[in-house]
Amino acid sequence: MSRFAELLDCFFYRPDEEVGPFLELAPEVEGVPESVVAEVPEEFLAFELAGETYAVPIAVVREIQKVGDVTEVPRAAPNVIGLINVRGEMLPLYDVKVRLELAGQPPVVRTKKDVGRGARVVLLRDPEGDAGILVDRVQGVVKLALSRLESAPNLGLERDAVAGIGRKDGRLFILLDLEQALS
Amino acid sequence: MAPPRALEEFVTEANEILETLSRELFVLDQQRGKEPDPDRLNAVFRGAHSLKGLAAMFGVDRLSRLAHRAEDALDALRLGKVPLDDRMIDTLIETLDMLQAMLARVSAGTSAPDLEVGADHLQDRLAELAKGRSLPAGDLLEQVGIDPQIRAVFTEYEEHRLRENVKKGVGLWKVRAVFGLDDFDTKLAALNARLKPLGEVVSTLPSSRPGDEASIAFDLVFGSGQSKSAIEAALDGATLSTLTTREGPVEVTPPPGPALSLPPQPRSPVPRPAPRWDDVSGSGLTPLAEPTSTSGLRLSPESSLRSLTQTVRVDIGRLDALMNSIGELLLIRSNINRLAESARQVGSGVALPKLWGQELQREARALERKLDELQKGVLDVRMVPLGQVFDKLTRLMRRLVRESGKDVDFAVSGGDVELDKLIVEELSDPLMHLLRNALDHGIEPPEVRRLHHKPSRGTIRLKAREQGNQVQLEVGDDGGGMDESRIRQVAVERGVATEEQTREMDRRDLLNLVFLPGFSTREDVSELSGRGVGLDVVKTNLARLSGLIDIDSRRGDGTTFTLTLPLTLAIIRALMVSVSGRTYAVPLSAVMEIASVRHADLQTIERREVFEVRGQTLPFVRLARVFRLPEVERERSFVVLVGLAQQRIGLAVDELIGQEDIVTKPLSGRLRAIPGVSGATELGDRRAVLVLDIGALMEELSRPQAAAS
Amino acid sequence: MGILSTHKVLIVEDSRATRELLAAALSGLDGVEVHTAVSGFEALKVLPRHRFALIITDINMPDINGLELINFVKKNPHYKETPLFVVTTEGRPQDRDRGLQLGASEYVVKPFEVADVSALVRRYLKLR
Incomplete structure (x- = not known):
């Protein structure tokens, strides 16, 4: 990338930031043996949180962004990492790891230097107001048949932010209950 | 009931009609006792008429029924069957308030069982008012011999106006004017404006001119006591002929009928204890009249003067300017794209010509300028004249003044000052509160004023003016002013300040104590003062708009509140x-x-x-x-x-x-x-x-x- | 439907909401192109620009009233064959008689069901 292209790049909004992972990583639909009723699998966005793979329905994903400046919001709920500016819109950035008991306390994130290289902000549509969640890495889009989702096993943990479990090719996808995860 | 989107359309239009009605009624209210302008009466009638039809179309039957009754009364009024007396004006104003309350409920999607009784009552009163004398038998218009062809297209109202002109004994004329099709409306308006001082244009009849596609002829039926030459001087090319078969003014003896004006309804003010807060005004007990309203409609605490719609009506010129800015922005975008493309072709690592950098810089500056313009343009669109809220306040104040039994002038100026729509909306409640305070506690009763050698008629002022990027609003009265020692006493009694603190305060600080929470309490607020909140709430509301409020008051001279607001919150x-x-x-x-x-x-x-x-x-x-x-x-x-x-x-x-x-x-x-x-x-x-x-x-x-x- | 078989309908009505309601209903009809005017004056301006298959007018309007508009239309050799509906709140028999005497084809009193007017329009346009 040339110096000038780089200059323009930080000035303008790049479409690849929001759709990139969708296009590159969307796996082909598996050759599911034709069953009596062919079910159209749902698309989910899969991402990594503390080494585990989580997923949310593609329909609620607004876009995916690199981590930029995050403004601390005093006296906000503890799972609010801060405020981010999405092309003029001021949206809260949430940590879901504490809620999922993957971490003791939310990270302090103020700039991109505070997160790992793969970290992304997943912007979610929500009737209560759109919000971002911080994820360690975006894995891609996965198609899961709704009828084959399992409910979360009782592991003696209070994980009510988990809506269910999906499996594909031996991989485990934990489906996030957004309402709970952001509360 | 119509679908929500259509209902929204209904609320917007009904609201516009009510605003027009309110403006026209306000003028009629101010000119009580004078001969009303027939055009104005007709405008009020048309408003009620349109509202009736509109509400019926959208299935809002309750509102349509009341509008219908008002229309009947107004029809009788404009046809001269009933007089325009105080009873009529008061009932019409109450009806307007009721219609507004009903529309607010429709807009909020709630039912209005509590308004039923009041609405029924108003309907009865309007029906009573609409009962007038029947028109005299033996048609005057036949006596004077008017072309039945012309009469065929007259509405009842136009016939009535014609009849009135005949009764006055003025000459009836036919003015024929031919205009081009593209600008006949402005030309006709200009002709009407020239004719208006000379008499009354009763009707305007368009007629085609065979063989001439590009122009259109109008026959104006015109009643005027002026001489033929005087009228002709105003015509500017139009031709004049007599309408009647007889030459010159018509002499007709008006038929006997009841006198057109009734004595005004007597009022009997009932004294009642004044609120305690009033003590601060230094004017002593204030006798307040019981509201004469019998409709049962009072401003409930939740009722508000805020508009029912979120719509901003925009001058098309402002939108055009925005469109232009966007056009230029697109141009700049393509220039930047071109520069980016040339940079890409040169490739990385190769130094770009200096010219390229200069060009990019120039475009960036142009971009910045245009964005500023665009931003300013969008802000402009949000601006609405304060007159929108002033009109509503004026109407409400007229009513409150009438109900208070005090003699008060309400002077408004600066309605053309523009502010952000959001601010204007939020301002109406605080302003109303201050105005009510001025009326309840500021203005003394006439006898007290006379004792102080002041004119018995008090004045309450509402004034707006622009100052740089701020707007200053003043709510002032020439009443009794605030009593500093009483403020001091109340402040200490209520624990808002210590005696020592109050002694150290200068006058301004002392006066500002009235804005503190706890200074005025709920029980103190009179029914007229309204919402059971004190000046502290007014202040907090203003602070939310980034506005400030200050107070100046002098014993015996009155009180002025000054509100300073930013032009826009954006x-x-x-x-x-x-x-x-x-x-x-x-x-x-x-x-x-x-x-x-x-x-x-x-x-x-x-x-x-x-x-x-x-x-x-x-x-x-x-x-x-x-x-x-x-x-x-x-x-x-x-x-x-x-x-x-x-x-x-x-x-x-x-x-x-x-x-x-x-x-x-x-x-x-x-x-x-x-x-x-x-x-x-x-x-x-x-x-x-x-x-x-x-x-x-x-x-x-x-x-x-x-x-x- | 080809362009030649499009029927242009002019709605003259000063109430915006009612106008839009009617216009929306009539534009739903196949082969109907709706034009609107907010006043008698605007109608006078629009009339010569198109060949209307049908005119629908209110009575009580600013500037010239609907009766005057009917009179104008029915006396003009270009338009006098155009059917004209009155749509109004003036429902008294004498109002109705006047409208019909001046040459209106139908006299519809508000409030009306939009579907009824729509059906009426369809009937008239097919007749022609």
């Missing part, structure tokens, strides 16, 4: 401050002054830090502590003095960064409840910066438990 000037490495924006409208305070000079009162500025001791509030941020040990702080009078506090910050014009954006729904933060703005580096809500912060800090932490 862009405000803010002081950027830094605390523990974080940046915050403080709206400049809340900043009174800035000081630098050495921590060594701080003292404590009941373990709360205070500092002194020009002899005044003020709370020293560390923003870092309020926001629970890690504090940096330092020798001195900058103190931003915010607030008003006694409620002033010093907000301690680490550094002052400077002033900026900022666009405040609301926080997403999930963060709306963050106390002390009104929104966020983005800085040049696109970082989000929180904007402090000074009103909320002050409120929070004045609560005892918060101050202790």
